[in-house]
Amino acid sequence: MSIPTGFLPVLPLKNAVIYPGVGQALRIGREKSILALNKAHENQSWILAIAQKSPDQGQTLAVEDLCTVGTLCKVESIRGTGEMGFQAILRGHQRMKVTDIVLKDQYFQAIAEPLEDIVDIDESTKAALLESLKTQSRQILRFIPSNTEQLDEMIENVDDLGFLSHLCAAHLDVPMRDKQELLENINLKDRVMALLVHMQNFKENLQVQAEIRSKVSSKLGQTQREHILREQLKTIREELGEDDQGAGNNDKYAQRIEEAGMTDEAKKVALTELARLKSISPQSPEYQIISNYLDLLTALPWSKASHEGEIDLEKARQILDDDHYGLQKIKKRILQYLAVMKLKNNNKGNILLFVGPPGVGKTSLGQSIAKALGRQYVRVSLGGVRDEAEIRGHRRTYVGALPGRIISSMKKAGENNPVFVLDEVDKLGRGFQGDPGAALLEVLDPEQNNHFNDHYLEVGYDLSKVFFIATANSLEGIPGPLMDRLEVIEVSGYTTEEKFHIAKNHLLSKQFAEHGIKPEQLEVTDAALHHVISHYTREAGVRELQRKIAALCRAAAEKVIKSADATVVIDTKDLEEILGPERYTAEVAENAAAAGVVTGLAWTPVGGDILFIESTRMPGTGHLMITGQLGDVMKESAQIALSLLRSRLPVINPLVDFSKQDIHIHVPAGAIPKDGPSAGITLLTSLASLFSQRKVDPKLAMTGEITLRGTVMPVGGIKEKVLAAHRAGIERVLLSKRNEKDLIEVPQEIRQSMKFIFVENVNEVLKAALELDVDLMSSIYIQPTALMQPPQQGGLSNN
Structure with a gap:
């Protein structure tokens, strides 16, 4: 490494001496020193560290107050600010003798030349001195109570006598004058001999101190010990320049703990952690961990709430009407909830769960409620969350531990009674890190959430004042125990x-x-x-x-x-x-539909939809083919529809022989999985249309399940299905008689613009859809006495 020439910036050392090859951490606050550091940054980080003759000299330091021998150093790192001072790490490189030094540009600059060691000893003497230094070092390190394994290992691995002398001198606790003399001594043998004398004296001093501590400690009580240790720690921090910053932070935390209004349990934990903080150096990693924990404890809104005035139901109704058009049933339920809150004067009650397709305003309803109540609005998206720690937080034993989303959001809200929206609870996952859905049970249970336990917080936090609202696209992904704590409010699509x-x-x-x-x-x-x-x-x-x-x-x-x-x-x-071109037509079909094609209604997680069921027949062996990626329930519905059709076929088409024909049922959009117990009558009508060759009105849609007895069973999702039919231009809808009561949820203008046909059995379905007058008893086409006769050759066998 090349040594720089010319004038070098000088760093005056007040209480330290830096030796070649040894790193030293320094606290720098004087203006001359800061300017010299800035110049060193421009000079490839080279700086000349020279000790002061008297440590009492401060800002009035002059050229003659500096020693003539110093160390050329490399600045390895700098951190800090101008207000709080800088902390720099310097690594000694070469001992230098100053030939010229000046005070220029408000900092010292010097020209220096290298000062090499004079080695006038043979190899055997050098080996003996090296071993003596290592032996003395090992004996001294045994008396030091702190962990010295790293330093011991470093000394053992050093084979250079000159470097080892510098290393031992740097860690030796002797007066500054003696340290400077060791640096200026260029005769290696003389320097080592002087160093061994200092080390022997230092070892004897440590041995006496250890004996005194051993005798006195048995007589001192715990209180006295703590007092002495704190005084020693205070003195050490003052020497290191850390006392002001640490004490200032501790005082701030003590004040914030008193003002936070936290519970007795939380306050006790906070004070305990503050006591630990006072005993730890600000440079310790644990200091930052405890500091972050106290920041969270004191920032949480333990007792701070938004202004809880009288709940104005008329104002809430006006806000809901202004923000959302329609949704009258949902608005009515929200106002009922607010009315109960006003009567009870608290939030305890069921947690609302808004379920509906995307884009119908579930999340924005939470914003309107927060506006109506005058509270803070907080939203957490749970879609894709698979780690329980996302809800409950990480334990502080882990590196990088953080509180869960619930506590973090409460800190962000700044109030203990916000309107809290848990978005997309149906999309919670479950991984090897735990079940976040189970972790939500405590959050959403009104009987338990007054003492919610976050793993990071480690003290109970009261969530009972929070107005929780959950949203979901469907109920399928929500676990049963979680559903038990929620009141479901369906938010259907718009007309x-x-x-x-x-x-x-x-x-x-x-x-x-x-x-x-x-x-x-x-x-x-x-x-x-x-x-x-x-x-x-x-x-x-x-x-x-x-x-x-x-x-x-x-x-x-x-x-x-x-x-x-x-x-x-x-x-x-x-x-x-x-x-661009129109994507949808206002009518279901512009042209007359072919026989065997029927319009059905389906429910999906994103709202209702229409689907077309097609069927055809061909010569074969009586095989039934079903395509369109249908689930097991729809396949069973197709089997039931075929059995019902065969039982009534003599009335529909007595000339058909099933054993010589294959039937193919297809539901278009085969890439989309389809399943559910609502396509029974649609499948039956499609097959009946195929065999009777009667076309079904394309503006007629239907939904309902069937049984082998021919009964039409009710299905769910009527409102969503009717809305989808209305959007598609359907004029008539065929439903189960037992679904008539569900039409009350359909908007009145839609009920008036469409005709609804209610049926109880499949005969009524065929009559309404195909105008086939199938008598209820026509399924028994052959008289009981005829059943015992063998079928005629080439005739049709009825089952």
């Missing part, structure tokens, strides 16, 4: 008219603002909005509709800029150029 009002009153203004368009600069006609809703979107919510409106705004932005004073109008004729 076409509701979507129009939402787009007109909410989405347009929102997208105008996001695209920098003023309302007077762009107009989207009502006809264009209706056309977008009916021909470019088919969803339960309004997210796709919002994206289409955003596309309209983007397309109009250039025109708005060109015609700054005129209003740009987007009408129906402009939609194809902006959005």
Whole structure:
């Protein structure tokens, strides 16, 4: 390594001497020293460390107050600030003799030359001195109470006598004058002999201290011991320059603990941790761990709550109506919940769970509730969470431990009674790290969450004042025990008219603002909005509709800029150029459907939908083929439909011989899995249409399950299915008689615009869909006496 030449920045050392090959940590606060460090940074980190003749000299330090022999050092690292001072680590490289030194630019600069050792001893003497130094070092290290294994191992591995003398001198506790003399002594033998004398004296001093400690410690009580140790620790920190910072932080924590309003249990733990913090050096990694823990404890809102005034139900109703169009049943249930809260004057009760397709406003309902109550709004997305520690936090024994999402969100809220939305609870996973769904049980149980235990916090935290709201797209992914703690409120899709009002009153203004368009600069006609809703979107919510409106705004932005004073109008004729060809038609089928094709209704996690069931026949051996990626339940429904059809076939088509024909049933969109007990009557009608060659009205849709006795069973998801039928242009819907009561959830304008046919058995289904007058007893086509006769040759055997 080349040694720099010319003037070098000088770092005056007040209480230290740096030796070649030895690293030294220094606290630097004087202006001259800081300027010298800055210059060293420009000079490839080289700096000349020279001890002061008198440590009492401060800012008035002059050239003549510095020694003439110092050490050329490399600055390895610097940290700190100008206000708190800097801490630098210097590594000694070469002993230097100063030939010229000046005070220039408010810091010392010097020209120095290397000062090499004079070695006038043979190898045997050198080996003897080396072993003597190692022996003395080992004896001294035994008397030092701290862990010295690393230093002991380092000394044992040194074979260079000159370096070992510097290493021992650097760690030896002797006066500064003696340390400087050892540095200036260039005769290796003389330096080692002087060092051995100092080491012997130091060892004897340590031995006496150890004997005194051993005798006195048995007589001192615990209180006296702690007092002495604290005084010693205080003195050590003062010497290291750490006392001011540590004491200041400790005082701040003590004040924050008193002001936090925490529980007695939490306060006791906080004070215990603060006592531990006072006994640890700020440079210790454990100091930062305890400091982070106290930061969390004192930042949590233990007793701080939002202003809990009188709950104004009229104001809440107005806010809900302003923020959300429709959803009358949900709004009514929320107002009932708020009314109970007002009467009870607390939050204890069922946790609301909003279930519905994406984009129907589940999460934004939580925002409206928070606005109505005047509370903070907090949202945590649980989709894809598979680690229990995400809910309960990590234990502080782990490196990088953090509190769980619940406690972290409470800290962020700053209040102990926010409106807390747990989004997508149905998408919680389960991995080898635990079951986060089970961890939520304590959070959402009103009887347990007043003492929620986070692994990182380690003290109970009261969640009973939090207004929890959960959201989900479906109930299938939610564990049973968790469902038991939730009150399910279904948020179904919107009707076409509701979507129009939402787009007109909410989405347009929102997208105008996001695209920098003023309302007077762009107009989207009502006809264009209706056309977008009916021909470019088919969803339960309004997210796709919002994206289409955003596309309209983007397309109009250039025109708005060109015609700054005129209003740009987007009408129906402009939609194809902006959005492309129409994706959906308003009617289910423009042309008459073929025999064997029937429109069914299905429920999906993203809302209701329509599906087409097709069937055909071909010469074969009586085999039934089912395609379209159907689940076991739908396959069984197809088998039941076929059995029912065969029992009534003599009335439908007496000339068919099943043993000579194969039947193929297909549900299009085969890439999408389909299953569920709601397609029974649709499958039966498709087969009956095929064999009777009667076409089913494409504007007739149906849903319901069947039994082998021919009974039509009720199914779920009626509201979602009817809304999907209305969006698709269906005019008539065929339902089970026992589903008639479910129509009360369907908006009145839809009930009035559609005709509903209620049936109790499959004969009524065939009559309504195909105008087949199948008598209830026609399944017994042959008289009982005829059943014992053998079938005629080539005839049809009835089962």
